[in-house]
Amino acid sequence: MATGYVYHELYGWHDTGTHAGLLPADPRRGLQPHRHFENAEAKRRVHELVVVSGLIDRLTRLRPRPASDEEILRVHTAAHLARLASGSDAGDGGSPFGPGGLDIARLAAGGVIAAAESVVDGEVDNAYALVRPPGHHALPDTGMGFCLLANIAIAVAAVRATRGVRRVAVVDIDVHHGNGTQAVFAADPDVLTVSVHQERVFPPDSGHRTERGEGAGFGSAVNVPLPPGTGNGGYAAAMARVVVPALERFAPDLVIVAAGYDAGATDPLARMMVTASGFRAIASSLIEAAGRLCAGRIVFAHEGGYDPVYVPFCAHAVIEALAGVTDPLPDPFSPNFDFLAGQDLQPHQEEAIAAAEALLADIP
């Protein structure tokens, strides 16, 4: 199994400065300065664990390249690109960036493009793009939620334009709704977007089951909002009963996963309980489905996840699943987190999943 791996040190140089974690620091409001939640640590430490564990030796290193204006403008407006070229925030006041922010954002989007092209071209069987800044909230005309460019949407548009790929499924397992990718392709019946997320956590009032796509694309958006506190059992049921059946009905040529780890048990920006073994199971279900549906063509693009201690173990487990590793790195936190009360599927979670199953009938 040849697994491509994208990482670049410049991803760690994307400067999100000092907010009060999430909001601009402001002594008048009692908001003390603190490094932004979306800082380099969690992602840099994923890479370092991949190297230190030796997993790097089982991967095929792929070199990212900057996404061109042409590639970006397939998805974004010229005004948004101009904002990123001259500004210091992606557009929502909570997504700051320092000098050269656009250059690094281009490299993040270009890293997902490189991974997708390598998989489609058969250079590797599957791939993991450990990129930063994230992208799944970015809309055509603005960035938001720490996202500057819509990395995955830009990569989908690229392989459709240059590789003749037609049907692409994007599965978003970040704990926050994949609103940006959904918006870009809402009217397109040949791009399926499936988002599994904590209900109504971010963007506010977004990611409802009633968001189905529009026009010719009706049914091409599937949203699975889950209650706070959902753990490994709830996510496994969502994958088995909604996400994998959606992929089977859609029959993609390529699967791209928005791989966020903020559904993790220790994440500061959500309230779920998924563990490294839970993320491994999620990834394995998607990899297995891609193996049956599209010759294993699957790309994981890193999104959110903010605990610098635990995210490395969660992402490492996913990359091991891609590489077919049969002797996985033990999760030292397993005794704490895998046996938390409520890890199994709970009745109210089952209700949310059953309600989402009804969405499968309209997938184009």
Ligand SMILES: O=C(CCC1CCCC1)NO
């Ligand atoms: O991880 C993220 C960013 C979420 C935050 C953006 C502002 C409040 C929550 N999106 O996937």
Ligand SMILES: [Zn+2]
């Ligand atoms: Zn997130």
